[in-house]
Amino acid sequence: MDKEPTTATKQRMLDAGLTLLLEQGYHGVGVQAVLDAAQAPKGSFYHHFNDKEDFALQVVDAYMTGVHAALDASLSDSSRAPLDRIRGFFELVSQGYEHDGYLGCLLGGLGQELSGASDVFATKIDWCLGYIAGRLAEPLGEARARGDLTVAEDPAVLAQRLVECWEGAALHSRLLRDPSPLPAMLDFYFRAITRVPDDG
Amino acid sequence: MDKEPTTATKQRMLDAGLTLLLEQGYHGVGVQAVLDAAQAPKGSFYHHFNDKEDFALQVVDAYMTGVHAALDASLSDSSRAPLDRIRGFFELVSQGYEHDGYLGCLLGGLGQELSGASDVFATKIDWCLGYIAGRLAEPLGEARARGDLTVAEDPAVLAQRLVECWEGAALHSRLLRDPSPLPAMLDFYFRAITRVPDDG
DNA sequence: TGACGCCTAGACCGTATGGTCTAGACCACT
């Protein structure tokens, strides 16, 4: 972590960028809008960031900082069963969505918008989602070792599916501006990999 | 179907729009780019469309025309089991994705990009995805009636989950420019609602 | 106190954008 200290102005711009990019997307947000929201002049923007793309990438980094924190907070709690830890992670994430008015996931949003035209973003977002899946694979492996799972698939693969499912539910949540698809999808996913389905 | 006949020029613009919007998104595509791709002058664009938003909405309609065709073609084949018909639908959709270079789903793309700032688009895309889910609910209901399902949930709810799962896989496919998440997700989903998982 | 580096400040620039406007080609109908 040999990062420079990140001045207050830069942090304000990143914070504003997080909100604005989530709501309006990359091309929907002008540099000026970030400046206005962060109460900063243009000079500061181009002092701290090479260009708009660099800015957005750093916003993604800032977003991932929060994700890391949520992952660490949830997955390390060894008093809970592995699958419960995963659930805890997504509950934290959901709380973040609530705070933003249920606009879904920044990674999904920017990924959809930019990955068709920008390899840089496609690679970055894919890496981020893959990282999350990688972290979730560990408790999934634990769960399998404990015999909690009723499916035999590689935990890494199961984790990929989980993240994909979540992103799909997050899109629906964004369209509805409503959280309901999120826990519904989690329930569906966990039932799929654990309990034998019951047709009662 | 009391639609006006849609001139060749208008159709060229819609076709170009489909490709361009899928690749670059709404804000990433200028009207001029559509004009160039369709070899049409600006006058034609604003003759056939009120504005850029109207154009994009009509591109979505054109996209849905293809979806309807795929739904009709797949779901009506009563010689196949209901779940096989659903699989057939997504196989057709996948072929469309292949044709476009695995850029995912236009509905997911525009939904993510625009639904934060435009209620019109949010509502429209949600309606489209809901319509697809509605169509898929029928064969799911049939499957349940036949005893093919091992879950008791409402077919409409299961169909919602399916569409969400698919959109999540389509995003991953787009990021990777690779189809592999699509059949993987379908396998996961169908296993979840049918066969008892096997830990062999 | 002078010099240097970091950061703020905002005027300014070239370009591309969405959208308008007028002119005219083409076709059907009378």
Next chain:
DNA sequence: AGTGGTCTAGACCATACGGTCTAGGCGTCA
């Protein structure tokens, strides 16, 4: 032949965009 509607054609406009540039405030260290 004349007329009206549909569609093509592209010059044109105001604005907003991403990005550059110079100037100045401010703290630090010699």
